[in-house]
Amino acid sequence: MAQNRKKKIGLIGGGQIGGNLALLAIQKQLGDVVLYDIPAAEGMVKGKALDINQLSAVDGYSCRVTGTTDWKDVAGSDVIIITAGVPRKPGMSREDLLDINLKIMKDVAANIKQHAPNAFVINVANPLDAMVFALHKIAELPKNMVAGMAGVLDTSRFKCFVAEELGCSIRDVEALVLGGHGDDMVPLVRHSTVGGVPLTQLIAKDRLDAIIKRTREGGAELVALYKTGSAYFAPAASSIAMAESFLFDRKRVLPAAALLEGQYGINGYFFGAPVQIGAGGVEKVITVELDGDEKAQLEKSFQSVKKTVDSVKL
Numbered sequence: 541m542a543q544n545r546k547k548k549i550g551l552i553g554g555g556q557i558g559g560n561l562a563l564l565a566i567q568k569q570l571g572d573v574v575l576y577d578i579p580a581a582e583g584m585v586k587g588k589a590l591d592i593n594q595l596s597a598v599d600g601y602s603c604r605v606t607g608t609t610d611w612k613d614v615a616g617s618d619v620i621i622i623t624a625g626v627p628r629k630p631g632m633s634r635e636d637l638l639d640i641n642l643k644i645m646k647d648v649a650a651n652i653k654q655h656a657p658n659a660f661v662i663n664v665a666n667p668l669d670a671m672v673f674a675l676h677k678i679a680e681l682p683k684n685m686v687a688g689m690a691g692v693l694d695t696s697r698f699k700c701f702v703a704e705e706l707g708c709s710i711r712d713v714e715a716l717v718l719g720g721h722g723d724d725m726v727p728l729v730r731h732s733t734v735g736g737v738p739l740t741q742l743i744a745k746d747r748l749d750a751i752i753k754r755t756r757e758g759g760a761e762l763v764a765l766y767k768t769g770s771a772y773f774a775p776a777a778s779s780i781a782m783a784e785s786f787l788f789d790r791k792r793v794l795p796a797a798a799l800l801e802g803q804y805g806i807n808g809y810f811f812g813a814p815v816q817i818g819a820g821g822v823e824k825v826i827t828v829e830l831d832g833d834e835k836a837q838l839e840k841s842f843q844s845v846k847k848t849v850d851s852v853k854l
């Protein structure tokens with residue numbers, strides 16, 4: 541029966557995030573995975589596929605990974621996660637990657653249009669909000685079938701730092717980061733709680749400010765540590781959370797870069813907001829009520845995204 545067929549997950553980019561995505565998808569048994577990269581990286585994708593399939597035998601996973609350099613193998617994917625592109629190096633901003641990653645995205649988006657136009661497509665490549673904008677336009681994907689992974693990652697970092705600060709279980713931290721995936725992102729302190737208690741009652745302002753700063757610079761902190769690349773474990777887990785919600789119609793409410801059409805006073809740009817992800821892709825964009833200061837912070841974040849997006853030449 542069609543609804544019982546194994547799902548197919550296309551991973552575009554066989555680097556560190558791609559490898560972790562493949563592993564997580566198999567361990568969670570989300571479906572069969574196709575790990576694609578360009579011919580120069582054939583050994584890398586074929587090697588990762590073989591290695592993970594051998595791991596599957598240890599734990600008895602039934603899903604398989606195929607490493608490929610042929611877009612035809614990606615055809616029919618239910619979900620596609622794009623990590624293709626160049627990571628930044630210490631001292632670089634995500635925006636510094638615009639030209640090089642846009643070139644790569646143009647090719648990826650054209651191939652998605654040709655081979656997998658019905659997939660739910662999640663973009664991880666940076667500068668994230670601009671890349672998802674270009675992807676949407678070039679691949680001509682319906683607005684509900686394309687989103688950027690960032691809010692899940694940024695929110696996860698925020699929650700992690702809060703739990704570390706308090707020495708409490710991360711399971712009890714509820715938080716939300718809105719806005720673009722840049723240094724102006726907006727951790728919503730007023731809306732964040734631990735076990736239902738507002739953060740502001742638990743953490744002194746100077747410590748909270750430090751956590752906000754660390755969250756905003758969370759990607760750069762890892763770039764500085766890794767020196768030759770950027771984060772890969774948490775971005776993979778964040779993308780998989782979105783994919784899983786789509787594949788199994790979980791209808792989770794997750795922050796993601798979605799096309800805004802008037803929400804938050806923004807129209808025609810992909811920007812981080814809480815969205816409901818289910819079998820219909822981005823089924824709903826949820827508007828959070830903001831006070832004056834939060835609105836000003838969000839506007840600053842939007843202006844940064846807008847500047848980059850407006851410079852994109854398709």
Ligand code: LMR
Pocket residue numbers: 627628634666693721758759760762763770771775
């Ligand atoms: C991240 O936040 O980890 C990614 O956007 C990668 C980067 O360059 O920071």
